[in-house]
Amino acid sequence: MAELAERQPGQGYTPIDEAKRQRLLELVRGRAMARPTDLAEDEVMVWPSLVVVEAVSAVVFLLGLIVLSVLVNAPLTAHANPNQTPNPSKAPWYFLNLQELLLHMNAGLAGVIIPTIALVGIAAIPYIDRSPLGVGILGTSAKGRKIIAFTTVYTIIVQTVMVVLDEASDRQQFGLGAVLKDAGMPEIVYGQMLPSLIILGAIGVLMAMVQGIFRPTRREMIIALFTGFVVTYVMLTIFGTSFRGEGQELTMPWNLPLEHH
Amino acid sequence: MRREQTLADRITGSAVWRSVVRHGYPDTQRNQALIIASNVFLHIHPVKIKRYATKVTYTFCLGGLSFFMFLVLVMTGVLLMFYYVPSTDLAYQSMQDIEASVTFGQLMRNMHRWSAQGMVIAVFLHMGRVFYTGSYKPPREFNWVIGVLLLVTTFLLSFTGYLLPWDQLSFWAVTVGTAIGGAAPLLGQYVNFLLVGDYQIGQNTLVRWYTLHVIFLPLIAAFLMAVHFWRIRKDGGISGPL
Known part of the structure; x- marks a missing residue:
């Protein structure tokens, strides 16, 4: 190019220097200078990019559901009989966590107050944790994911110990309830206040440990609390479905009556 | 040379078809946008979306x-x-x-x-x-x-x-x-x-x-x-x- 620019007008044609001669080697497909689309760099068209994902997952799921439904029949036991109580009588599995809770404390506390507080607490999460940090990242951060793992292990151990210990003391709040009962305290003390304190204590210990070990942000502390809730829900459901036999005694899953398998 | 009309062309070109379906075959960005926007079930979606x-x-x-x-x-x-x-x-x-x-x-x-x-x-x-x-x-x-x-x-x-x-x-x-x-x-x-x-x-x-x-x-x-x-x-x- 410089050669051409330096060429004076009127000068004749200069033969091309063979050593500098350019050859066409290849055509490379590149992005056009003017984009013929109004899609931003990180955007895709919903048709087809999203619609295909939805359609495929719907078809795969539906096929799985049909296969399951062909292979496994929904249960239909004997005609309802109000005079014949099955032992054990169990709520649907997703309420068995409440039924498990019910064994250990006052029915109103276990069946109504605690689930209500849990649901209101969950609904309130976005009004407590308002920082936009960590949106779109599973577990917020490496620390967040460690907190999830820590809380899961903590909750599994604490739940198992509490259920087994309480069972060993005839569901008298580790025997403390029996002591208070014998001391002539009213039901509200040993059936409601004592279990509430035990639950708050278990949550408090979790929060103190997470605080001490991880120095969490508010978001990360809420991750610990939410994980504690989810693991508790799952653990109590497992206890209720698989480890409660006749008279709601703790049993191994293979000793359960057949319809509860 | 004018392409011969196939049966599919006749159907999709008919007044009845075009009264129901307001977009052409979705191989252009315009038609891909129209298929979302003109369908009551699909229009729950936006026309374009973040890749993630x-x-x-x-x-x-x-x-x-x-x-x-x-x-x-x-x-x-x-x-x-x-x-x-x-x-x-x-x-x-x-x-x-x-x-x-x-x-x-x-x-x-x-x-x-x-x-x-x-x-x-x-x-x-x-x-x-x-x-x-x-x-x-x-x-x-x-x-x-x-x-x-x-x-x-x-x-x-x-x-x-x-x-x-x-x-x-x-x-x-x-x-x-x-x-x-x-x-x-x-x-x-x-x-x-x-x-x-x-x-x-x-x-x-x-x-x-x-x-x-x-x-x-x-x-x-x-x-x-x-x-x-x-x-x-x-x-x-x-x-x-x-």
Whole structure:
């Protein structure tokens, strides 16, 4: 190019220097200078990019559901009989966590107050944790994911110990309830206040440990609390479905009556 | 040279076709936009979307699957309603008829049952996904609250359906469940009467739960879902890394 620019007008044609001669080697497909689309760099068209994902997952799921439904029949036991109580009588599995809770404390506390507080607490999460940090990242951060793992292990151990210990003391709040009962305290003390304190204590210990070990942000502390809730829900459901036999005694899953398998 | 018209060209070029379908074959961006915008079912979506929002390992399709299971439940539920009689004398018999005599009856019942259980699991997992990705944060706070209400509605839908077979399993599960509700402080006996409609579980309970199950709660769920899906778009689509 410089050669051409330096060429004076009127000068004749200069033969091309063979050593500098350019050859066409290849055509490379590149992005056009003017984009013929109004899609931003990180955007895709919903048709087809999203619609295909939805359609495929719907078809795969539906096929799985049909296969399951062909292979496994929904249960239909004997005609309802109000005079014949099955032992054990169990709520649907997703309420068995409440039924498990019910064994250990006052029915109103276990069946109504605690689930209500849990649901209101969950609904309130976005009004407590308002920082936009960590949106779109599973577990917020490496620390967040460690907190999830820590809380899961903590909750599994604490739940198992509490259920087994309480069972060993005839569901008298580790025997403390029996002591208070014998001391002539009213039901509200040993059936409601004592279990509430035990639950708050278990949550408090979790929060103190997470605080001490991880120095969490508010978001990360809420991750610990939410994980504690989810693991508790799952653990109590497992206890209720698989480890409660006749008279709601703790049993191994293979000793359960057949319809509860 | 003019291309010869194929049968497909004649159909898609006809006045009837073009009165129904307002877009051409979706191989251009214009038609891909029109197919979303001109279809009442697809227009729940925007025309274009962030690339990360199509990643399956971010959402695991859990919200979509919950909705899909709801649709399966509506379809199979309507078919079951043709045969099911909500009477304490006839309910159990109609269940046996559905299983033994109705064409595909057992399959419909199984699909209804397993979807109902699956929907409870999917909604719960969806809540977990939304929580662990921090997707409830502003501006999505209110949609999270709607989601919690949808979780409760899903539980209630599943639980009201549990009584309908009128077998021992359903009768005693509901006995336990309503006893839990009846343990509510102060309001216990009123809650219990509201749920049972009598002093013991019987015909009144069955009609109550049937009505809640087949019309009242599905309407509530549909209403909440409409708000839920609309809010996703108004709050800027599904969440993603900032």
